[in-house]
Each structure stands twice: as structure tokens, then as C-alpha cells.
Amino acid sequence: MRFVVAYEGTRYCGWQLQQSEPTLQLAMETALAAIEGHPVRVLGASRTDQGVHALGQVAWARTERSLAPERYRAALNHFLPEDVRVRLCDLPEGEFRPLQGVIEKTYAYRVDRGEVPDPRLRRIALHRPGPYDLGAMRAALAPLLGRHDFAPYGGAGSPRRSTVRTLHAAEVLEVDGGLEVRLTADGFLYHMVRHVVGALLLVGQGRAATESLGRMLAEGPPPQGMPLAPAHGLTLLGVAYGPPNPLDSRRV
Helix, strand or coil: CEEEEEECCCCCCCCCCECCECCHHHHHHHHHHHHHCCCCCEEECCCCCCCCEEEEEEEEECCCCCCCHHHHHHHHHHHCCCCEEEEEEECCCCCCCCCCCEEEEEEEEEEECCCCCCHHHCCCCEECCCCCCHHHHHHHHHHHCEEEECHHHCCCCCCCCCCEEEEEEEEEEEECCEEEEEEEECCCCCCHHHHHHHHHHHHHCCCCCCCHHHHHHHHCCCCCCCCCCCHHHEEEEEEEECCCCCEEHHHC
16 A cells, blocks of 8 residues: 655654654554554655655555555554544555655745744744845855766765765745745655755855855855754655656645
């Protein structure tokens, strides 16, 4: 069974199972075990960090109960905590693995720029007030588009065979009086989005040159290191897959 999962990541230590810590994978496996009557392993498309949220995380598990997808979704949401919800269940043809066949992923980073923080956004947006130069921010992102070695923007965790990624789209949007940075790529390195956003916010506030993001891509981070935006402003919007089991969880 394949799942599209939404969650508020505030009280979880990320997606991946951790000893004696609450995680999203554990929440899903606990709910599935209640339905199936035995332990079930769940695989996810993205190992979101502690405090990171999702609207379109994709997961998969080998299930045995002969329930229609709609009834399985209802059962899962009955057993899941209120800050985790399965938005879609379906039965892909043949073998499906959430880490394989990915075309692109989209993340969004929300910034509350009001002088007084909006209490409704305190768990899902970074409060950083002040005017922002959106033109400079958009210009700063332009050199990152396309295929590059993003190693300077990667964190120290989750080693990868390659640090080359293709950034398909990069936007800075005005949303409800705040800002949203959206990045779409064929994949992301550990902490890559948060490093990009951290550097981008300095540009928007006039504390770094427009050229700084492209320069860090070519030359590496400055001696003081790459700024890292806090996790709670980040949301995985979704994952897109090609044939033989197409799915775009951003549109569920």
C-alpha cells in the first residue's frame, strides 16, 4: 500500500526511527500494526528532520488486510495521532519503493515577517521581521538553477554517493503578508534547503550581497560557516514519480 502523509513535525524527532524517541515512521508503523495485527515496516521518500513538516510525504508498506484504499485510509487516521494524517492510500502496480523513480521534490520555507509574530504560525514559520528585498532574493537564487555540485550547501549527515543535484525551480513568494521560499529539485542534500534559505534571508535583509549564494556554490561557504535556517519553517510539499507508478503528491 502506498500512502501520502501530512504532518506537523513539531513534537517529532524527524521521520526516521530513533531509539526511544517519537518519530513519524514510528507513528505510521504503530498505526499499521494496529490494523494488520503484527509489526509492519514503513519506508518513506524523505527523511525530514526534527521539527520539519510535510503535506505530501510519500510512504509505502507491505500490507495484507483486504481493505479498499479508502477504508484503509480511514482506519489509519483513526489510529494515528491528530498531528499526522494520511491523505491518500493507493495500490501501485508491481513493486514500489518511495526512494526509487523520484522525478522531483518540492520544499517550502515560510517566514513571518510581521513586527509582532502571528501566533497561528509559530510552529510552521520562522518569525524574522523587517522589510525584504524580494528582487535581490530572486536574483540571488538564479545562479543555483540547473545542475550543480551542491556540496557547499549540504550538511554533515546522511552521506550520499553524489552531491550533484538539479534545481528545477526556485521562487520567492509573498504569502499572507509573509514570505515563502519554494525549491524544486530532483533531490536535496541533508540541510540543503535550510542552508539556501539561511543565506537567502541575509540577502533579503541587505546583510549579504546578491552574488553571495552563487559565490558559495562555486567557492564553498565562508570561514564562519553557512547560515542554517531553523527547521520549523520548512515543509515538504510533495514528491513526484514517473512511470510505472506515477504519482505527484503535491497535487493530492
